[in-house]
Amino acid sequence: MPEGPETHALADRLSTLLVDETLTYVRSIDPALQRRRGLLEGQRVLAVEARGKALLTAVEDGWTLYTHSHLFGFWRFVEDLESLPDGAPPRLVLATVRGVAALYAAPSISLWRTDELGTQPYLSKLGPDVLDPAVDAKALLAHMRTPRFARRTLAMLLLDQGFAAGMGNYLRSEVLFKAKLAPYRLLQDLTTGERRRLANALLDVPRRAYRAKHDDALPPGKDYLAKTRAQFGFEVFERKGDPCPRGDGRIVEERLAGRRLYWCKGCQT
Ligand SMILES: [Zn+2]
Known part of the structure; x- marks a missing residue:
């Protein structure tokens, strides 16, 4: 499943195709959205933004398209509509003069008034987004004081989008390693220094x-799928049995x- 970094890189890819361009063609196999296309x-298109693992495509007339890929949804980019591959139809197609983006498999897709996005069920529950440049360690430390997090384990919290949006499973292992914290610790038992280490690792x-992902951007027209292991050297994720990089186990x-x-x-x- 794409995590925050993949979703933000995807927002950048969609931005180059859509932002400041007019949507020339919109199609969805969802009947409600197809009626409202x-x-x-x-x-x-004004902006394409990632929020947690959701993508928000805002247009000038005050509407925003919400998409969330969940486990299996993925985007494909092609030059024109004729170049869309045969087979299972995309759930959503967006086209501008610059090209075509198509969303496949089983995503969530819905259309919202931009000024009512705060009531969208997924977005309304998101905690601070670890990839939002406006979020810093101070903001995360303040959010950690929310009472409902206190008695939960770090292993659970680091998968909770309400605790830290954009986190996911490979990041969870890497963040805990960076912060030198055991996964079964309860948030309420962390010292001030440990909380600070956790906040810094959640950002870093x-x-x-x-x-x-940006250093290794995929050429336009290629499928966009997270190829995380090759692009981002894991220190512990999927390294069962390997010696610890710190040399102590x-x-x-x-x-x-x-x-x-x-x-x-x-x-x-
Ligand atoms: Zn170690």
Whole structure:
């Protein structure tokens, strides 16, 4: 599943295709959206933004298209409508004079008044986005004081978009390793210094992953899928049995909060 860095890189890719251009063609296999496509067609695109793992495409007339790829949704970019591959039809097609973006598989797609986006169920629950340049360690530390987080484990919190939007499973292992924290710790038991390490790692690791994607941008027209392992060198994720990079143990794999987690019992305490 794409995590924050992949979603933000995808927003950049969509921006080069859509922003400041007029939507010449909009099609969806969702009947409700297909009926309302006139609200988008002919409109100029103002911005494409990532929020957590959702993408928001805003047009000038006060409407915003919300898409969330979930586990299996993915985007494909082609030069023109004729170049869309045969086979299962896309759920959504957006075209400008610069090209065509198509969203496949099983995403969520809905159209919102831009000024009512705050009531969208997914967006309304998001915590600070670790890839939002306006979010800093101070903001994360303040958010960590929210009472409902206190008695939860770091392993659970680091998958909760309400705790830190844009986080996901590979980032969870890497953030905990960077912060030298064991996954079963409860947030309320962390010292001030440990909280600060966690906040810094929550900002540093996803931003490094995002920058790695930009250094290795895919050429236009190619499928966009996260190829994370090659682009962003994991220190612990999927490295079960390897020696810890800090030289004090071996990486173990555990299932925590339903997902694979990799960590070192030597340096993460
Ligand atoms: Zn270690």
